Amino acid sequence: MKAVVFDPVSGASGDMIIGGLVDLGARKDIVENAMTCITDFGEVEVDITKTNRQGIDGTMVSVTSDDNGDRRYADIVKAVESCGLDDAIIRDAIAIYEKIADAESRIHGVPKNRLHFHEVGTADAIADVMGACAAFHDLGFRECAIHSTPVYVGSGFVDTKYGRLPVPAPATLEILRNSGLIFRGGPVEEELLTPTGAAILAHFVQKCSTFFPEIAVKKIGYGAGSKELEMPNALRIVVGEMDALIHDSIEVLETNVDDVTGEILGNLLEELMKLGAKDVAIIPATMKKGRSGHIIQIIAKPADVSVLARKVIEETGSLGVRIMPVRHRLIAKRKMASVAIEIAGKKHKADVKIATDSNGKLMNISAEFEDCKRIANENGIPVKEVIRRVEEVAWSRFKSTL
Structure with missing residues (x-):
């Protein structure tokens, strides 16, 4: 099946996500139309150009507006709903702003119907959300498996209308808290992940893993950031084919026993299955000093490992249970x-x-x-x-x- 992998080693912002998607082939006219379709909050100018970040060619999206934000969440939703784009794009854009609103509401202790946005409510931030959604749909990515590697958020402090705030900014951190994204600090003292970028990734990404999934790479896009950093400031997006079998995270538990009767083992098998084991195998084995024994092997979800290991120790008297390193099963x-x-x-x-x-x-x-x-x-x-x-x-x- 077709898969898309975001690799945000330099963080992510709305314009970097759009740049990476355009670099993969999203049509510029479609994206620019989506980014400028809302005129309720002033004119927006969009410039999409090729650039280079430390030897890597990519696409940079520059968005300018004289708007200073400070508007109600409800007004943004109303403007998006009436923008005239496809319903699917509108639904995604509203869902992204819902994530931002949930985060801002919790941080400031204000109900969403009374929320006023500042930086995330400016015309250029809204344009970033609309452009990312339009590019995503133009490439047909809504039908793909969407993955991400851990997001680097930067470190230090960022200047906002509320003053100097720690990185990741409170809104960004709150969005991450309610997502399946994994994040890491560093590697530079800059804000690498913006609230808008975090919300877009949180909405589209289905699975975040420490490493790249097994994928046959077909295409790579780079979305360049505006800052010059000590490493390439670009969001890498990889498109490829994954096996159509489903990836399932499991762990394998194993222990050896040599003084347990068949009746106890039979009962243990039934008890382990009741406790959530995916499968249990009891394998005859020759132990030290030629004694007959058994290897007990259990396939389980990571969340069930502790309960199952305790049950094995209680029922068999084993002094320990090995947990075998398994990345996943198909x-x-x-x-x-x-x-x-x-x-x-x-x-x-x-x-x-x-x-x-x-x-x-x-x-x-x-x-x-x-x-x-x-x-x-x-x-x-x-x-x-x-x-x-x-x-x-x-x-x-x-x-x-x-």
Whole structure:
């Protein structure tokens, strides 16, 4: 599936995000029209040019306006709603400003219907939000998986209408708090991540990871920032193809035991599954001094690891549980459905498990064993025959619909 990865090692602002998207191919006329479509707060001038940051070519977006902001949140929403752009772009822009408003409301202790924006409410800030949304849709990125690496926010202090504030600015930090974004301080004493940039990323990014996801790179765009820094001041955006299987974060727990009976192990397996284990395997092993033993192996979500490890120690007397380093596993999307088969003139229902990739491509169908066993017993035929018939009907029914 197609994926987009933001790599904000030099932070992010609205104009850097737009620049990176234009560098990837978003049409300038579409973007400029979106950025200048709201005239309620004064004229906005947009200049989109190629530039170079320490040897890296990129696109820089400059937005100028004589507007000084200081307007109500409700007025911004009203202006966006009546701007005449596509409904999808308007919805995204309003959702981004909703994130900003939630942050400002919490920081200042003022209800959103009484909020007055300053820097984030200027005509050029509004233009940045509109331009980013328009570019995103022009590239078709709303249908892609959107990832990000950790966002560098800078450090030190920034001058605002409220005075000198620490970096990240309170509004930026509040937006980050309510997002799935990971952030890091530094690497320079500057404000690298603006509230507008944080809100745009928080809205569009679906997953933030320490490292790049596994991706076959097809295209790279650079959105240049206005400041000259000691490192390339550019937001890198990577477009590529990821495996259509779903990435699922897991951890593997493991321990060895040599003095636990089969009954205890069987009970432990059931208890671990009840506590949320994704799978449990108990593997025969030869231990030290030739003793027979078992390796207990558990696949689990990271949040369930502590509870499951404690259960293993309590039930087996093990002195420790290893947690194996696993980045993620690739899994198919799974759903349940029901099909009917006819045996000796009588219809029987059985559930099937359907596996697809994230694009909806059918990968496998398996019949639920207990249903097939019940039907086999009722009709005096082998259970494998029932499984064959159920899966045959399911493949015929679902192959053309998924």
